[in-house]
Amino acid sequence: MNAENLQSNIHDVVLNWMGSLGASDSVTHLLAVVASLIFLIIICYVSDIITKRIIVSIVVRIIKRTKNTFDDIFLQRNVFNRLAHIVPAWIFYALIPATMPEYERAIVIMQDLTFVWMILVVLLTISAFLDAVHDIYGKFPISENRPIKGYVQLLKIITYVIGVLGIISIVGDIDMTNIFAGIGALAAVLILVFKDTILGLVASVQLSGNDMVKPGDWISMPGYKADGTVLEITLNTVKVQNWDKTISTIPTYALVANSFQNWRGMEESGGRRIKRSINIDMTSVKFASPELLKKFKTFHVLKDFIIEREDEIAAFNKELNVKDGEVYNGRRMTNLGIFRHYLEFYLQNHPKIRKDMTFLVRQLDPTEKGIPMEIYVFSKDQEWAKYEGIQSDIFDHLLAIIPEFELRVFQNPAGSDILSLKNA
Numbered sequence: 001m002n003a004e005n006l007q008s009n010i011h012d013v014v015l016n017w018m019g020s021l022g023a024s025d026s027v028t029h030l031l032a033v034v035a036s037l038i039f040l041i042i043i044c045y046v047s048d049i050i051t052k053r054i055i056v057s058i059v060v061r062i063i064k065r066t067k068n069t070f071d072d073i074f075l076q077r078n079v080f081n082r083l084a085h086i087v088p089a090w091i092f093y094a095l096i097p098a099t100m101p102e103y104e105r106a107i108v109i110m111q112d113l114t115f116v117w118m119i120l121v122v123l124l125t126i127s128a129f130l131d132a133v134h135d136i137y138g139k140f141p142i143s144e145n146r147p148i149k150g151y152v153q154l155l156k157i158i159t160y161v162i163g164v165l166g167i168i169s170i171v172g173d174i175d176m177t178n179i180f181a182g183i184g185a186l187a188a189v190l191i192l193v194f195k196d197t198i199l200g201l202v203a204s205v206q207l208s209g210n211d212m213v214k215p216g217d218w219i220s221m222p223g224y225k226a227d228g229t230v231l232e233i234t235l236n237t238v239k240v241q242n243w244d245k246t247i248s249t250i251p252t253y254a255l256v257a258n259s260f261q262n263w264r265g266m267e268e269s270g271g272r273r274i275k276r277s278i279n280i281d282m283t284s285v286k287f288a289s290p291e292l293l294k295k296f297k298t299f300h301v302l303k304d305f306i307i308e309r310e311d312e313i314a315a316f317n318k319e320l321n322v323k324d325g326e327v328y329n330g331r332r333m334t335n336l337g338i339f340r341h342y343l344e345f346y347l348q349n350h351p352k353i354r355k356d357m358t359f360l361v362r363q364l365d366p367t368e369k370g371i372p373m374e375i376y377v378f379s380k381d382q383e384w385a386k387y388e389g390i391q392s393d394i395f396d397h398l399l400a401i402i403p404e405f406e407l408r409v410f411q412n413p414a415g416s417d418i419l420s421l422k423n424a
Helices: 003-020 025-065 070-076 079-084 086-099 104-137 149-171 176-185 187-193 195-209 264-269 290-296 303-319 335-348 384-405 415-423
Strands: 218-221 226-233 237-242 247-251 272-280 360-363 371-379
Touching: 025 070, 025 079, 025 086, 070 079, 070 104, 079 086, 079 104, 086 104, 104 149, 149 195, 149 226, 195 247, 226 247, 272 384, 290 303, 303 335, 335 360, 335 371, 335 384, 371 384
Parallel strands: none
Antiparallel strands: 218 226, 226 237, 237 247, 272 371, 360 371
């Protein structure tokens, strides 16, 4: 005898018993329905216990004994526990007609509500399943370059939309075809409402397909006050942890619509660029005197260069019959030129500077603030604090050594300079 027949028998037994007591038909039928409902609830409760405490427990034990760790993620996301709720709901849906056969309208309402519950259970199960799939995908190396969280969110949205439409169809007794026809008519409104989601979806595809940004990248986007590490890329937003530990939230589509700087290339190259200049006072530039050249020969890094350049210039001037002391004829070394070569030699011997990457010391166009002498090299350390330390040490040395070349650093007059002129 199945549960439905047993429930019908209970319904009939209650009817007969109440009839023998002389109860009215309305009371008899009401008590029969109540007894049948109580029995149905007990059946559903027992089925829930059997499903969760026995069947699900067996599945959990089997999964925990496997060497594969991926199936453990489904347990952590409660996929099986959520799915277990479908069993008592399905039993209630199947047996409710036998509980109150005289109340057809009530049966339809109860079945509709039960079906809505089953839809919600399925939606929650699918959501947990997609989260588990995303967690599993995150364990593969490819996830570092190809995040799929945006796609997972899109699948969730599609699932929720279909589920909500199904619920509306059941509660409102509306044909799904009519609902989709109405959605087609409201497509313009939906596009307006879900504009950010649609833009985010397109942007996520572009960001992932073109490998523009991924979690862990250092990006700079001044327009959104973002300068730090990408924590998460979702369908609608990109979270960036700035260096001051604040969090900036950027719309996903903004990374496609606007420009941003990704420092991944620098990190992968193994070097970090140092690009800074010192402004030299143009009035301090002059030809190097014999005394100054003699002094430069005492510099370990300049000695060979000075001797070689003196021989080269002497041969050139001799060919042109240039006499000693004629600065307007022939060639002569300048303190600025020697200083530029000193910078090159100094950086080439610096242990923290990469020699296999762009290495340049150059003069920029003179301005009203002097002659910019620019250093364009790459440090071996990329860590921010160490990088700043290397850069500061280099320019500390350069600022201290400049007077040895009888050069001056350009600097706007300070208050003390004006006071010294006044006192003079």
